[in-house]
Amino acid sequence: MATSFFQARAPAKKKSGKEKENVVNPSLQPWVEKYRPETIDDVSSQEHIVSVLRKTLSSSNLPHMLFYGPPGTGKTSTILALARQLFGPDNFRSRVLELNASDERGISIVREKVKNFARQTPRAEAVASDGKKYPCPPYKIIILDEADSMTQDAQAALRRIMENYARITRFCLVCNYVTRIIEPLASRCSKFRFKPLDSSSARQRLEHIALAEKVPVNEDVISALVSTSSGDLRRAVTYLQSAARLSAATEPPSAILPQDIQEIAGVVPDAIIRKLAQTLGVDVTLIGGRDGDVEMGDAASLTVEPDLRGFDLIRETVRSLIREGYSASQVLSQWLKAHSQLHDVIVEHPTLTGRQKSACALVMAEADKALCDGADEELWILEVALRVHKAVTS
Structure with missing residues (x-):
């Protein structure tokens, strides 16, 4: 089995007339489309x-299917690749209807x-133009x-x-949250859970x-x-193309640097998080990192008076963080979710106690x-910083 999630598409055949106008220049394609899988083995x-x-x-023999899992794990790409292998390029348009229910979601x-x-009853199929033989079962998707x-x-x-139409039409429901699909609908489908890459x-x-x-x-x-995309390959490929x-x-x-990726992804650089952790009393030398130096790179942008101590030092560090343009929700979401941010620095710290x-x-x-209730961002970053400092140093 091929180990790639996305597979480059085969070069398009030469076309003439109006068909040639519809051919997309590969250099102008988004990479997430250019490297989609063509077969399920990809x-x-x-x-x-x-x-x-x-x-x-x-x-x-295809049942109704329900694909669910986190974004960017290949749910839509998998069913599209399966449909291409079932019907071939000539019958794909007439046999497959793809709708995005987030736009067209009403009962009408x-x-x-x-x-x-x-x-609609599927038409009798002609021989495929590419010379390959496809199963082309007597139903649509x-x-x-x-x-x-x-x-x-x-x-x-x-x-x-x-x-009513199960004999000639099969459905594939694709979603992120399976709990939002009503049970009578989910029970009619074979469930497939896609896990983060x-x-x-x-x-x-x-x-x-x-x-x-x-x-x-x-x-x-x-x-x-990999760390900023959190298992979402589509997001990682988009970040890579933007950086390129x-x-x-x-x-x-x-040259592309890790800081460039973090800036594109909208995350707080690791160096700044480590600098903040050091200010709060966390021993960052015990944490795995590229070199353990919290003063390098973007951490220098947190300008704080060198003679400050205690509350004044923490307050000025938080103010400097806000001046750099990092919002509280952005910082907190990284603390709670992203790899190597302050939450993980504390939770995975080898010497801090469980309490x-x-x-x-x-x-x-x-x-x-x-x-989420609309509180002041700078005050809550300061509140978090002070209580973390109290917990770490007590």
Whole structure:
């Protein structure tokens, strides 16, 4: 099985006349589209799902399906690749209807567009123009992307359509949150859970794309892409393309640095988080990092008077953080979610006690709730910083 999540598409055949105008220049394509999988064997990190769908290809007996899991894990790409392998390029348009339910989510869409397509009997198929043989089973596929955005009425109306036209139409519901799909609809589908990509698969795919696009990147840049994307390969590929465009825009082209990836991703640089942790009394020398130096790079932007101590030092550090343009919600979301941010620095610290870690996690949760209710950002960053300092030093 191929280990890549995205696979470069085959070169397009030469076309003439109006068809030639519709050909997209590969250099202008988003890389997430350019490197989508063409077959289900090109999907990685979803071995169980691929093995089940491979058997479906041999038997051509496809049930209604429900794909769910985090964004960027290959749900839509997998069903599109499966449909191409079932119907071939000539019949794909007539046999597959793809709708994004986040845009078209009302009951009128289900009763009109979905029902009209579902009730049509598939036509007899001609021989494929590319000379390959495709199973082309006697049914169509309707793909409802972002199905968890559909209204309750629309989902209820969909139940009867799935039953009435199951002989000639199969449905694939794609969503991030399976709990938002009503139970009567979910029970009619075979469920497939897509898990976040592991770091090794994501790293391998990013290296492959960088090599194919002739973008020079080192291990630190790849690590920054993997950590900031949190298992979302689509996001990581987009970050890589953005960084490549910014690098090529300078004269001469500049090298891509981990700080560039963090800036594109909108995260607080690791050096600043480590500097903040040091100010709060956390021993950062015991934490794994590139070199343990918290004064290097972006950390120098936190300008604080050298003779300040205690409360004054923490207050001025927080003010400097706000002056740099980092919002409280941005900082807190990284503390709670992202790798190597302050939350993980504290929770994974080898010498802090369980009580100290619990006190720090509690104040971060309180701050997150307060910010959602519209509290002042700088005051809550200061509140978190002071209580973390108290918990760490007590």
